[in-house]
Amino acid sequence: MSLQQLRKAMALCAFFMMGALFLQGQSEEVDHSYKPLTLKLNDSGSKYIRFIVWNQVWAQTNNLSVDGAKTQITPFIRRSRFLAYAQVSPRFLILTHFGLNNLTPGNLDPLGNGGDGPQLFLHDAWTEFKVTKGDELYIGAGLHYWKGLTRLSSASTLNFMTMDQPRPFAHWHSLGVTDQFARHLGIYAKGAFGKLDYRLAVNSPARATLGGGVSYGPDKTLAYTGVSNTDKNGDPTGNTIVEGYVRYNFMDKESIKLPYNVGTYLGDKRSLPWAPAFLPIQTVCTIRLPLNIQTYCTSLQTSSWIIPSEEVAMPSMPMSPT
Numbered sequence: 001m002s003l004q005q006l007r008k009a010m011a012l013c014a015f016f017m018m019g020a021l022f023l024q025g026q027s028e029e030v031d032h033s034y035k036p037l038t039l040k041l042n043d044s045g046s047k048y049i050r051f052i053v054w055n056q057v058w059a060q061t062n063n064l065s066v067d068g069a070k071t072q073i074t075p076f077i078r079r080s081r082f083l084a085y086a087q088v089s090p091r092f093l094i095l096t097h098f099g100l101n102n103l104t105p106g107n108l109d110p111l112g113n114g115g116d117g118p119q120l121f122l123h124d125a126w127t128e129f130k131v132t133k134g135d136e137l138y139i140g141a142g143l144h145y146w147k148g149l150t151r152l153s154s155a156s157t158l159n160f161m162t163m164d165q166p167r168p169f170a171h172w173h174s175l176g177v178t179d180q181f182a183r184h185l186g187i188y189a190k191g192a193f194g195k196l197d198y199r200l201a202v203n204s205p206a207r208a209t210l211g212g213g214v215s216y217g218p219d220k221t222l223a224y225t226g227v228s229n230t231d232k233n234g235d236p237t238g239n240t241i242v243e244g245y246v247r248y249n250f251m252d253k254e255s256i257k258l259p260y261n262v263g264t265y266l267g268d269k270r271s272l273p274w275a276p277a278f279l280p281i282q283t284v285c286t287i288r289l290p291l292n293i294q295t296y297c298t299s300l301q302t303s304s305w306i307i308p309s310e311e312v313a314m315p316s317m318p319m320s321p322t
Contacts, residue, residue, distance in 0.1 A: 046090060052083040054158060076104040078164070079157055081123070085258070090130070093140075095258075097124035101181075124183060135192040135256070143180065145259045146188040146199045148243030149173055149279045153182075154199075156260035173279065176210030178241060179203075186241070190256055197256050200244040247275040 041047035056078040062069060081099030088094060100118040107118065126142030140146070147153040152171035157164075169175050172182045186203030247254075251270040254262070265271065 041086075041088070047087055049084060049086045053081070055080045056157070074105060076102065078102060083124070092130070093128040095124060095126055095128070096122075098122050121181075123181060126188075132191075137189060137191045139187070139189050141187040143183050143185050144188055144201065145183050146190060146201050147182070147184075147259070148199070148201065148245040148277045150277060151245075151247075151261050151273070151275060153245070153277075154259045154261050156262055158260075159263045159265075161263040174205075174241070178205035178209070180206060184241060190259075192253075192256055195249040195253055196246070197249075197254075198244065198246045199256075199259070201242070203241045203243070204239065205241055241279075243277075243279045245275060245277040247273045249273050 037051045037053070038045075039049045039051075041049065057075065058078045059073050059075045062072045062074075064071065077100070079099065079101055080103070081097065083095070083097040085093060085095035098120055100120050103118050113119075122143060124143055124145055126140045126144045128138055128140035131137040131139055145154050150171045150173075152165065153173065155165055155171065165172065174184070175182050178184070184201065184203035184205070186201055188199060188201040190199045191197065250272040254269075254271060254273070262271075
């Protein structure tokens, strides 16, 4: 799309918007404020199904630093998602989340069912049981996003403070290496005691790693091979991933209904959490040296102590998926 075509399209959109605003002014006042899309399953509303649907449509330009480059605008769908969760009883919850990422003119498929075009895939699917009467303990299992290490490891994509997750994906620390798009198969526990909340997960890593598990950094000799490495007893050394995150909210409490951490509340809530977190890794990588000599990493323990600055995030949207 050229710059001239873009201007024509924007002028056309402005014309229709002005017409819509004029017609709206002729009708009665209607409440268009945000309300969750919820289907009540009983009269009290304690049992319900909630739907969250969103698209993120971007437009990017070509590299204008190239001499003689003409402005080109390329639209693409950064994310298109559908999420539903059902509170079928006061103690039982079911969640399913699917969608696609990065649909561009370059990877569109003629029939939408093949080639290199992005396809709908499962992002999250878990069930959860509330063990205690209060919020002290919930246990769940499935393909989940209850991650440790940092706040942004479970970042929501509906309300980033920046345009997107910071690059490189240091917070999505296992993206494409041991998980499916930052999600692991496993079990988790979560809960809250006053202003203190926590999440702990025990997961099984993916067997098929992106790019063979090879590092994306300048050192191409390091690869993830934890599921195939064995210890002296013949047991896989990287067959279990344990991670956790504990948060104390000095100001307003944040929701633990869903794992998606809000990026900005836009002034609706004050958030100042302090959070120790951990992701222990044991013998999960192989260093490939010249002459096919292989040396196995013996052990690597990592931890992170996160002290975020005061954050502010999106009103009426405490449960925001990625």
